[in-house]
Amino acid sequence: MKIRYILLTLTIFLGVALLVAVSVQIRTEILQHQAAQRMVASNAVREHLLLNANALAQERSRTVRLLVSGEADARHREELQEARARVDATQEAAEQEIVERSSDLRDPARSLASLSGVARDLDALRQQADAYLSADPQNPGSEPVQRWFREATRLIDEVQSFRLTLLQQERPQDPALRAEAVLRTYGGVLSESIARNQAILTWALSRPGEINPAELEAVGRNVGRADLAWELIQSQLTAPLSPSVREAISAAHAKYDTTLSPVQQTLSNALQSQTRPAISAQEWYEIARQGLRSIANMQQELLRSSRDRLDLELAQSRRSVFLWSILLLCGFGAVLASALVVRLRVVRPLEALSSAMLRLAENDLSAPLPRQTRSDEIGEMSDALRVFKANAIRRQRSQQDKQMLHARLKDAYRQLRKDLEAAAVIQTTMLPPPSTLGDVRYCGLFRPSSLVAGDTYNVVRRSDGGIGFFQIDVAGHGAPAALVSVASHQILSQAILTRPDGMRLETLVERINADWPEGLPYFTMVVGEIDVGAQRAAIIQAGHPAPLLLRADGIVEPIGDGGFPVGMISSATYETLEFDFRPGDRLLVYSDGLVEAENREGEQFSEERLRGLVHEHAEGSTGILLDSLDRVLRKWRGSERLDDDLSVLMLERLSERTNVDAHL
Numbered sequence: 001m002k003i004r005y006i007l008l009t010l011t012i013f014l015g016v017a018l019l020v021a022v023s024v025q026i027r028t029e030i031l032q033h034q035a036a037q038r039m040v041a042s043n044a045v046r047e048h049l050l051l052n053a054n055a056l057a058q059e060r061s062r063t064v065r066l067l068v069s070g071e072a073d074a075r076h077r078e079e080l081q082e083a084r085a086r087v088d089a090t091q092e093a094a095e096q097e098i099v100e101r102s103s104d105l106r107d108p109a110r111s112l113a114s115l116s117g118v119a120r121d122l123d124a125l126r127q128q129a130d131a132y133l134s135a136d137p138q139n140p141g142s143e144p145v146q147r148w149f150r151e152a153t154r155l156i157d158e159v160q161s162f163r164l165t166l167l168q169q170e171r172p173q174d175p176a177l178r179a180e181a182v183l184r185t186y187g188g189v190l191s192e193s194i195a196r197n198q199a200i201l202t203w204a205l206s207r208p209g210e211i212n213p214a215e216l217e218a219v220g221r222n223v224g225r226a227d228l229a230w231e232l233i234q235s236q237l238t239a240p241l242s243p244s245v246r247e248a249i250s251a252a253h254a255k256y257d258t259t260l261s262p263v264q265q266t267l268s269n270a271l272q273s274q275t276r277p278a279i280s281a282q283e284w285y286e287i288a289r290q291g292l293r294s295i296a297n298m299q300q301e302l303l304r305s306s307r308d309r310l311d312l313e314l315a316q317s318r319r320s321v322f323l324w325s326i327l328l329l330c331g332f333g334a335v336l337a338s339a340l341v342v343r344l345r346v347v348r349p350l351e352a353l354s355s356a357m358l359r360l361a362e363n364d365l366s367a368p369l370p371r372q373t374r375s376d377e378i379g380e381m382s383d384a385l386r387v388f389k390a391n392a393i394r395r396q397r398s399q400q401d402k403q404m405l406h407a408r409l410k411d412a413y414r415q416l417r418k419d420l421e422a423a424a425v426i427q428t429t430m431l432p433p434p435s436t437l438g439d440v441r442y443c444g445l446f447r448p449s450s451l452v453a454g455d456t457y458n459v460v461r462r463s464d465g466g467i468g469f470f471q472i473d474v475a476g477h478g479a480p481a482a483l484v485s486v487a488s489h490q491i492l493s494q495a496i497l498t499r500p501d502g503m504r505l506e507t508l509v510e511r512i513n514a515d516w517p518e519g520l521p522y523f524t525m526v527v528g529e530i531d532v533g534a535q536r537a538a539i540i541q542a543g544h545p546a547p548l549l550l551r552a553d554g555i556v557e558p559i560g561d562g563g564f565p566v567g568m569i570s571s572a573t574y575e576t577l578e579f580d581f582r583p584g585d586r587l588l589v590y591s592d593g594l595v596e597a598e599n600r601e602g603e604q605f606s607e608e609r610l611r612g613l614v615h616e617h618a619e620g621s622t623g624i625l626l627d628s629l630d631r632v633l634r635k636w637r638g639s640e641r642l643d644d645d646l647s648v649l650m651l652e653r654l655s656e657r658t659n660v661d662a663h664l
Contacts, residue, residue, distance in 0.1 A: 011342045015335030022331050026324045033317035034104075039177075040310045041101035042166050045111070047303050048094035049163040050188060053156050054296060055090050056122075057195035059083040060152035063129050064199040065285060067145045068206040084126065091119060106169050114162050118155050125151050146215075149199055160188055174313065179239030180306045183249070184299060186236070190229035191295045193222040194260065198288035201267050205281035219268045226264075230256065241305075248301035252294040260291035353381055357388075420451040420479065427452055427482060430489055436654070437461045438532050439583070442469070445626045445648040447593075454481025454523070455591050455647035456489045460496055468496035470527040471649050473544065473591040475565070481645075484521050488566075492527060505529060506574040509540050513566045513574075522567035526560075526589050530581060530651070537581035540574050542566050545592050548611065552584025554618040556611055559587075583655040586622060588614060593644035594629075600638050622650045 062083045066076055095115050102108035125148060132144040164185065172178045200215050200222075230253060237246065267284065270277040279287075434443035442459045454474035461467055470492045474481040491512060499508055509527060516522075526547055528539030539547065543565035546558040559579060564572035581587065590610070597605045613632055617625045626648060634640065 008339060008342060008347065011339050012335070015331070015338060018331050019328065019335065022324060022328045026321065026328060029317065029320045029324050033314070033321050036310070036314045036317045037104045038106075039172060040314055041097075041104035042169065043306055043310055044101065045094055045097050045105065046163045046166050046184075047307075048090055048097055049159055049166075050184060050299060050303070052087065052090035052094055053159045053163070053188060054191060054195075054292075054299070055083065055086040056152065056156045056159065057192060057292075059087050060149065060156070061195055061199045061202065061285070061288075063148055063152070064145055065202050065206075065281075066133060067129065067148060068203045068281075087122070091115060105166075111162070111166075114158070118158055121151070122155055125155075145203055149203075153196065156192060160192070163188070174309065176240045176242075177306060177309050177313075179236050179241060180245070180302050180309075183233055183236050183241075183245075184302050184306075186229045186232045187295060187299050187302065190226050190233070191292060191299070193226040193229065194264075194288060194292055194295070197222045197226075197264055198285060198292070201264075201271075201288075202281045202285050204271055205267070205277060205279075205284055216268075216271050219264075219271070223261075223264050223268060226256075227261075245301050245305050248298040252298040255291055255294040259287060263287050417451075424448070424451045427456070427486060430486065431457065432459050435459075437467050438465070439654045440467050440530055440532075440651055441622070441654055442649065442651045443622055443626065444650065445630055445646070447630075447642060447646040449593070449642040449645050450478055452479055452482035453477075453645040453647075454485045455593070455645040456485040457589070457647055457649045458489060458493050459649070459651070460493055462497060462499075464501070465532045467530040467532060468499075468528070469530075469589075469649065469651060470496070470525055471544065471589045471591065471647060472523050472525045473593070473645070473647070474523040475521045477645065481521065484523065487520075488523055488525075492525070496527070496529075504576065505538060505540055506576045509542060509566070509574045510572070513542075513564075513572055514570050516567040516570070518567075518570075520567060522565045524565045524592075528587075530653070535580055535582045535653070536578060537587065538576050538578040540576055542574060543568070545590060545595060545607070547590070548588040548614055549579065549581075550586040550588065550614060550618055552582065554615070556615045556618065558607075558611075581653050583653050586650060586652040589649040589651075591645065591647045593642060593646040594633065594648065596644060597633055597637055597642060597646070599636050605633065605636055622652055626650060 059080070062076075062080050066080060095112060098105060098108050098111050098115070105111065129144070129148050132148075172181055197219055200219055204216065204219075233249060233253075237249070263279070263284065267277050267279070269275075277284075428446070431444060431446055432442070435441070437459065438461070440459075444457055446453070446455065446457075448455070454476060455472065457469070457471040459467065459469040472485055472488050472492065474484045474488065495508055495512060505527070522543075524543035526539055526541055526544045528537060530537045539559060541547075541560035541563040543563055544560075546560045549557045549559055551557065560577050563574060595605050595607050595610055599605075610629075613629060614625065617628050620628075629648065633646070
């Protein structure tokens with residue numbers, strides 16, 4: 001596919017992708033707007049249902065009051081008619097709300113049928129109550145009161161259940177709205193519990209002999225439900241509620257705690273114990289009515305807050321749909337403009353440049369080059385074509401020069417590696433092979449980190465029969481350190497062999513340190529001697545790790561604690577450390593490449609692990625110990641390569657019998 005088609009296709013694809021993304025976002029915003037509309041509709045219906053349930057509770061209490069008191073005068077009947085009118089008004093408002101918002105509600109026909117059923121049952125109940133009041137208003141008996149209370153409570157429960165069903169269908173996602181919906185539910189439980197006790201206790205106070213024990217037990221259960229409702233309301237106060245809602249809850253709770261709750265508890269206890277209460281039915285009815293009014297105020301504040309929040313959410317969703325729609329139109333225009341610009345400003349100039357480049361690639365230097373009077377990338381590409389030929393020749397020559405240089409570097413590297421391999425062989429041959437000098441047997445372990453190493457060691461026998469030894473670790477790695485290790489190997493070996501009688505070992509080291517050239521790297525070492533005539537040995541530690549003395553009885557002792565490396569401070573002094581070196585004792589001298597070897601997690605092998613390993617193999621032979629040390633270190637590293645040179649020298653004093661056997 002040609003580049004013009006690719007660019008145009010890519011531009012159109014990106015534009016369509018942008019439009020699709022915006023369209024998906026618009027669809028999401030529309031769905032959120034519809035969800036907000038459903039939430040508003042559900043909240044409006046639930047608000048009227050809550051008011052209807054409260055009005056039904058008031059009608060229930062007033063009817064019970066008339067039935068048990070027998071005071072069916074004009075004023076009381078007027079109050080009952082007002083309560084019924086409020087019930088009818090709230091129910092009619094709920095039905096009208098369902099009809100008006102039927103498009104935003106789930107199954108509005110079923111909702112209307114449920115409300116119609118409640119209305120029919122309520123009309124039948126009212127007719128029965130009116131018949132009881134008209135037949136014998138002074139003594140209607142307990143059966144009508146029980147029937148009215150039971151059936152009215154059932155209708156209230158149906159309305160509450162219908163309201164909770166709507167809440168389950170459209171659960172708010174906003175924390176504050178969700179908390180307010182829960183608070184209204186708990187408030188409905190609280191209001192219904194108090195309203196039930198308002199009716200039951202009015203009945204009990206008016207006609208104590210007619211109420212049965214089951215109704216009195218219901219009073220206690222209602223008190224418990226009210227207290228539990230308050231506890232649940234208090235648990236929701238951690239939600240982001242408005243100050244006005246919190247104030248309304250606080251006021252209703254204070255009214256309940258200070259007046260309604262103590263009176264309810266007192267009346268319940270008195271009736272349970274068959275004691276005459278101190279207040280009348282009228283007084284209790286008014287106290288309960290005041291408490292229900294404070295709870296109704298709390299519910300009204302919750303309803304108002306929910307309406308405001310939902311209206312704000314609906315307005316925001318409308319604004320989002322509008323803004324994304326504008327963005328969709330702008331995106332459509334941008335796609336068309338982008339396609340036109342790409343066609344005129346990119347595709348056509350690139351086609352001209354492509355044609356010229358193809359002719360130049362075929363060595364057609366007579367090809368006319370397009371002249372672009374532009375300062376963008378197209379113009380730069382046009383200028384680049386003008387120097388294409390010169391650059392091609394220059395690249396060819398440069399490539400030839402690089403190939404020649406690469407060949408020389410390969411030859412030099414090959415020769416350098418041969419030289420280093422030869423140096424490594426020479427350095428290895430300088431190390432003493434495992435052997436026995438008198439009653440001292442020695443062997444070593446040597447693992448350089450590269451071809452050549454900065455570590456070395458040696459064991460020599462002086463003309464007087466004494467045995468000298470040393471181990472050196474030159475600072476650094478590679479060839480420089482290896483050269484210094486060779487030089488220091490020769491210097492130490494000659495110094496031990498030619499040391500005059502009577503010269504102390506520390507004097508020898510101090511002279512070597514003072515004469516060491518400043519331009520050469522410093523090195524750490526352990527140098528020592530073994531007295532063949534006595535069971536004694538001595539060492540000098542110059543910045544080297546402390547050697548380990550393995551006693552014949554298995555005890556492991558470190559010897560020395562430091563010292564200055566040779567070549568670091570010319571005026572440094574050293575101290576000779578003497579110790580018993582009896583038959584069966586072994587001395588382990590090692591470089592820091594052993595204890596500082598790191599595993600994959602960067603953890604060092606450490607002197608503690610070395611001592612533990614040596615102690616574990618203290619009863620084995622020297623060869624087994626060194627093999628175990630090499631094997632454990634490889635496993636610790638998880639690799640065959642080392643970051644630092646490693647050398648180990650082990651000297652063992654043989655028993656007399658072993659010494660004789662060796663000479664035989």
